[in-house]
Amino acid sequence: MTKMTVPELQAAAQKGNVDAQYELAQRFLDGEACDRDLVKGAQWLTAAAEQGHAKARSGLGALYATGTGVKQDAEQALRWLQLAAEQGDGRALMNLGLFCEHGFGGAPDLARAVDYYRRSAEAGCADAQHNYALALLHGEGVPANPSVAVEWLMKAAAQGLAEAQYTLGVCLDRGFGIGQDPELAADWYAQAAAAGHVSAHFNLAVHLEFGAPEKRDLARARELYRVAAEQGHEGAIDALIRLTPVDG
Numbered sequence: 001m002t003k004m005t006v007p008e009l010q011a012a013a014q015k016g017n018v019d020a021q022y023e024l025a026q027r028f029l030d031g032e033a034c035d036r037d038l039v040k041g042a043q044w045l046t047a048a049a050e051q052g053h054a055k056a057r058s059g060l061g062a063l064y065a066t067g068t069g070v071k072q073d074a075e076q077a078l079r080w081l082q083l084a085a086e087q088g089d090g091r092a093l094m095n096l097g098l099f100c101e102h103g104f105g106g107a108p109d110l111a112r113a114v115d116y117y118r119r120s121a122e123a124g125c126a127d128a129q130h131n132y133a134l135a136l137l138h139g140e141g142v143p144a145n146p147s148v149a150v151e152w153l154m155k156a157a158a159q160g161l162a163e164a165q166y167t168l169g170v171c172l173d174r175g176f177g178i179g180q181d182p183e184l185a186a187d188w189y190a191q192a193a194a195a196g197h198v199s200a201h202f203n204l205a206v207h208l209e210f211g212a213p214e215k216r217d218l219a220r221a222r223e224l225y226r227v228a229a230e231q232g233h234e235g236a237i238d239a240l241i242r243l244t245p246v247d248g
Helices: 006-014 018-030 038-050 054-066 074-086 090-102 110-122 126-138 146-158 162-174 182-194 198-210 218-230 234-243
Strands: none
Touching: 006 018, 018 038, 018 054, 038 054, 054 074, 054 090, 074 090, 090 110, 090 126, 110 126, 126 146, 126 162, 146 162, 162 182, 162 198, 182 198, 198 218, 198 234, 218 234
């Protein structure tokens, strides 16, 4: 819908406009153009969810799961997520996968979790594409299929998901599910590092220190190690010690 002011959204929401209810809920939850109010956000999300708005149902399920703006309630979380999932909402399917994997509201069920990840991945959710790829890489909850896993990693990486960019870099480094290509691996590490991925900083630094001679850059490698070390990466700390000149 077109960008509306909060008073305009409130007027439309009070008249039952479901899109306005959902947008108003997001404004209160995010504190966009108004004071952040999690309770009001949950209330308007409920109003939209009760009218069948899929994203509102998915979002409301997440609020009940975390106790944000409402009392934490696993039963309500699963109810709203399942309703949204029945409408094909990718985020709801992803969250149901997480709940099944970690046993939220019931016993863990990895096979069922992976099925939710697959359905969410097919709906375009980058996080689910990565989770489904990991399951295929390691054969957890589904038969291992590294080449198909890489295809899903590429989809998630293309959406800018740093974790997928990093994992894709690892696969390219090792030739796992795809032909080995260190140069392309470094490119994906660079993209993940730009998004703040700690291990991507480290892996890219390794390439710059030990990779093809024409690609080596010790000064940049040292800086990347430093960034990773400041966030607790033990290998980066060791690398900095190794690269620090000793006086005398």
